[in-house]
Amino acid sequence: MRLVVVSAGLSVPSSTRLLADRLAAATAGRVPGAVDLRVVELRDLAVEIAHNFTNGFPGRALSAAIDDVTSADGLIVVTPVFSASYSGLFKSFFDVLDKDALAGKPVLIAATGGTGRHSLVLEHALRPLFAYLRAVVVPTGVYAASEDWGAEGLAERVERAAGELASLMAALSGPSPSGSPASAQVPAATSAPARAASEAAVPAQGVSVRGDGFQVVPFAEQLAALRV
Known part of the structure; x- marks a missing residue:
């Protein structure tokens, strides 16, 4: 580095x-x-x-x-x-x-x-x-x-x-907690509504969902997202 x-x-x-x-x-x-x-x-x-x-x-x-x-x-x-x-x-x-x-x-x-x-x-x-x-x-x-x-x-x-x-x-x-590079994104061919629905339905690995549906994203993942 x-x-x-x-x-x-x-x-x-x-x-x-x-x-x-x-x-x-x-x-x-x-x-x-x-x-x-x-x-x-x-x-x-x-x-x-x-x-x-x-x-x-x-x-x-x-x-x-x-x-x-x-x-x-x-x-x-x-x-x-x-x-x-x-x-x-x-x-x-x-x-x-x-x-x-x-x-x-x-x-x-x-x-x-x-x-x-x-x-x-x-x-x-x-x-x-x-x-x-x-x-x-x-x-x-x-x-x-x-x-x-x-x-x-x-x-x-x-x-x-x-x-x-x-x-x-x-x-x-380093790689994201899921093992994939931090820069990995949803494929461009997926429509915006479909991506939103998919992301809402299935939380990413390491992301917890509260009873009210609010997603809690680990701080390390938030930092990695800044480099995308």
Whole structure:
């Protein structure tokens, strides 16, 4: 599976890149099988991103980065906090992606800042952004303030978030509970009314039907359906 890290750190060395590397290592250690790990440093793409806005065409390096992100089985995105939100470079990169590029893709969000008072940037800025892009954001986001490095708590948050991303990547890339690929659909030749009647009469494997006829679909199947 391919795991892609997008880091918007500007300095060298960068605490943003350091957090990204920790999250990537923790996730790769939990993903079953071989992992193709790739890192996109937005600092190196700043000029090409700006040119893409003015001429509508990505340069060679930006095009390669876009291909990596859109073909990933899972994403780790990390930004420094500027003016209580994500950086302009971070937002600009995701603005040049196709609007459907991240639909159904597992994403782990993370950020770094000078103070813990900006920790809610994960919830009021990053999570809404990727929800709008229809990505599947893992429940645990990771924020690292200056005082968090070497302190208790950061390592645990990194491990928890990495485990959630690895589980989601495995769930969305594997077969459905019925044993058929997640992308399997009702044949196109079947009419819409017939499909509706069939689906209503016979619940799919793993789907339970309550007494009132309401179907309860397992969460894993709902996630797999996003990749269809």
